[in-house]
Amino acid sequence: MYEAVHAHPDGEATVARHAATAARHGYDGIVVRTRDALAAAGNGGGSTAADGDGSPICDPEALREEYGIDVVDAVEIDADDPTSASGAVGNYRSDRTVVCVVGGDDALNRFAVEQARVDVLVRPMASGGDFNHVLAKAARDNGVRVEFDFGPALRATGGKRVRALADLRKLREIVDHYDAPYVVSANARSHLGLRAPRELVAVGEAIGFDAEAVREGLRAWGDLVERNRERRSEGFIEPGVRRGRYEEDG
Amino acid sequence: MKHLPKHLRPRWRYLAVGIESWADTEIGRRAFQRALWYSAGNLLGDAGSADADLTLLSFAHADGTGEAVVRVRHGHVDDARAAIACVSEVDGEPVGILVRGISGTVRACEERYMGRATASSTQRDVAFEGAERPAVVRGDACDLRGESGRVGATMFDTE
Numbered sequence: 001m002y003e004a005v006h007a008h009p010d011g012e013a014t015v016a017r018h019a020a021t022a023a024r025h026g027y028d029g030i031v032v033r034t035r036d037a038l039a040a041a042g043n044g045g046g047s048t049a050a051d052g053d054g055s056p057i058c059d060p061e062a063l064r065e066e067y068g069i070d071v072v073d074a075v076e077i078d079a080d081d082p083t084s085a086s087g088a089v090g091n092y093r094s095d096r097t098v099v100c101v102v103g104g105d106d107a108l109n110r111f112a113v114e115q116a117r118v119d120v121l122v123r124p125m126a127s128g129g130d131f132n133h134v135l136a137k138a139a140r141d142n143g144v145r146v147e148f149d150f151g152p153a154l155r156a157t158g159g160k161r162v163r164a165l166a167d168l169r170k171l172r173e174i175v176d177h178y179d180a181p182y183v184v185s186a187n188a189r190s191h192l193g194l195r196a197p198r199e200l201v202a203v204g205e206a207i208g209f210d211a212e213a214v215r216e217g218l219r220a221w222g223d224l225v226e227r228n229r230e231r232r233s234e235g236f237i238e239p240g241v242r243r244g245r246y247e248e249d250g
Numbered sequence: 251m252k253h254l255p256k257h258l259r260p261r262w263r264y265l266a267v268g269i270e271s272w273a274d275t276e277i278g279r280r281a282f283q284r285a286l287w288y289s290a291g292n293l294l295g296d297a298g299s300a301d302a303d304l305t306l307l308s309f310a311h312a313d314g315t316g317e318a319v320v321r322v323r324h325g326h327v328d329d330a331r332a333a334i335a336c337v338s339e340v341d342g343e344p345v346g347i348l349v350r351g352i353s354g355t356v357r358a359c360e361e362r363y364m365g366r367a368t369a370s371s372t373q374r375d376v377a378f379e380g381a382e383r384p385a386v387v388r389g390d391a392c393d394l395r396g397e398s399g400r401v402g403a404t405m406f407d408t409e
Contacts, residue, residue, distance in 0.1 A: 013402035020390060020404055021270075025348060055379055056407045066406055155338040157292065191402045192270060192338075192346035199335035199349060206293055206332035 001197045002029045002221035004074065004100075004122075004185045007037035012190035014056040019067040025196040029070025031098055031221050033122075038073045040095040072225050074098035076122060082111035093117050097228050098221075100147075104129040113139040113146075119224055120183055122147040125167035136178040145224065146175055148217060150200060151187035153207055165207055172209065183224070184217025261324035264307070264353050266317065266363030267334060270346035272400055273314035273371060273386035273393040277340050282309060282318065285340045290333035302330040307356060308364075313371040313388060317364055319356060327352060376408040 003022055007015045015030075015037050022030045032038045039058045057063055060071040075096045079085035085101055085108060092099055101112040103124035112121040113135045121144055124131050131146070139146055148171065152164030175182050184204070188194045195203070197218055204214035230236060235243045253259075271277055283306045290299040303326075307319040322330040337347055353359035369389035375382045378394055378401070385394035385408075392403045 008396070008401055008403075009398065012400055014404065014407050016404040016406045017391065017402040021346070056403060063406075154336055161292075190344065192272075192344045194346060195335045196348055199331055199347075202328045202331035203293075203335050205328060 001027055001215070001218040002031055002070070002072070002225065003027050003188070003194065003218065004031040004033055004098075004183070004221060005194070006187070006189045007032050007034045008056060009036055010034040011188070013192075015071065016057050016063055016066070017191045018188070018194070019063050019069055019071055021191040021194050023067045023069045025194055027069060027197065028222060029072060029225070031072040031074045031225065033074050033076040033100060035075040035092070035096070038071065040073050070222075070225070072097050074100060076100045076102055078102040079108065082107050085111055086115070089115060089117050097225060097232065102126075106130060109135055110138075113144045114142060115144065116142040118142075118144050119228065120145045120147055122185075123149045123187070125149070125164070125171055131171050131174055133174060133178065136174045136180045139175075139180040140178055143181060145181045145183045145220060146171065148172070148182060148184045148209075149187050150184060150203060151193075153203060154186055154195065155193065169208055181220065182217055183220045184214050185221075262303075262354075263322045263324050263327050264356050264359040265320045265322055265327070265330065265334065266350040266353070266359050267320055268348040268350050269311055269316040269318060270348075271311075271314050271316075271340075271343055272402075273388065275314065275343040277311045277316060277343065277345065279306065279309040281341045282306065282311075282337075285337050285345075286320065286334065289336045290330070293333050293336050294329050298326075298329055299333070302326045302333060304330055304333060308360075314386065314391075314393060315368050315388065317350075317366075319359055319364065376403075376405075378403060378408055 005018045007018055015032050018030055038060055060073055063071040073096055075092045077085055077088040079088055098119050100120040100122045101118050103109040103121050104126040109124050109129055112118045152161055156164055186195050201211050201214045205211050237243055286304050290302055290304050303321055303323045305321045307321050309318045310316050331349055334347055350363040371386050371388035373386055376385045383394045385392050390404045392405055394401055
């Protein structure tokens with residue numbers, strides 16, 4: 001199971017601290033949503049342990065070796081309107097393993113689910129955004145995953161939390177009905193915000209999710225990463241077509 | 251009062267809970283208990299909260315790390331786990347929570363999950379983001395103040 005986190009400078013913990021904590025919590029890997037926190041995979045990494053200037057480690061390979069869990073470079077595109085989001089998606093698609101678009105605005109939600117190049121629509125219900133059957137169908141057809149953000153359920157209180165839970169329920173019912181793909185995350189901004197998979201499953205059950213659905217949502221990050229790595233590998237041409245040696249068939 | 255016959259006594263499960271916070275914060279037993287019940291009350295309601303119980307049996311916290319044993323009524327462990335996971339702040343200080351395991355007796359719980367030797371913490375300056383910054387180092391973990399507030403790093407980051 002994977003979890004997607006905000007790392008320093010966007011969050012309060014470095015990628016390494018997130019990785020160490022997530023490993024202790026039993027995750028198989030973390031997806032780092034913050035673009036500045038991690039070098040793109042395959043670029044040989046930015047700073048390594050050897051450079052000595054004390055900037056946080058941002059080489060996924062080194063982190064993977066040190067903490068024994070997968071560290072995935074991702075980007076979260078937080079744009080004001082679909083036009084600039086579209087430009088950003090085009091820019092980052094080729095060098096990031098996972099591309100997320102921050103929703104929370106009707107136009108942006110619509111844009112994200114209609115772009116097959118986008119992997120995940122994150123926080124679709126935050127700050128007044130809404131979701132409906134049209135978006136759910138588009139998400140399903142384009143294979144864009146919709147995120148269930150457990151952050152407010154874990155950290156907010158009072159009316160804010162009630163509204164967030166109501167939104168989660170609405171989103172769940174729509175996504176369920178149209179079988180749209182989804183992911184689950186606690187949206188941790190620091191290592192203290194991380195919760196173990198079993199805890200997230202328990203919280204999910206308490207707020208009306210199916211236990212298996214939450215587990216599936218956590219696994220979905222891993223499936224996504226695997227698919228995208230395969231797509232970015234050299235031999236890949238299109239789904240089902242690979243460049244390689246001829247197969248000897250008898 | 252005379253104690254209950256055995257078949258009427260409630261059956262308990264004991265949850266070993268690991269607690270993590272910033273190194274410079276103090277978390278008290280009463281505050282943690284209050285946060286637990288508050289979280290259960292909010293998530294499960296009064297009825298669910300009464301069912302789960304969530305009494306703190308033992309608690310220790312120092313230098314940003316701690317552990318606790320929480321008593322939960324048998325059959326309400328999942329609810330309790332959810333309530334525990336929703337403890338995100340104690341007295342306004344953010345905390346990280348991990349349920350290490352569950353046992354049927356306090357003793358088994360303590361023997362199996364508690365008292366893990368945690369590395370002692372030391373205060374020293376580390377290099378981070380191009381400057382020497384005072385930090386509290388505990389094992390691999392390293393809590394420091396960066397330009398924009400607190401940062402959780404590791405020794406791997408600062409070497």
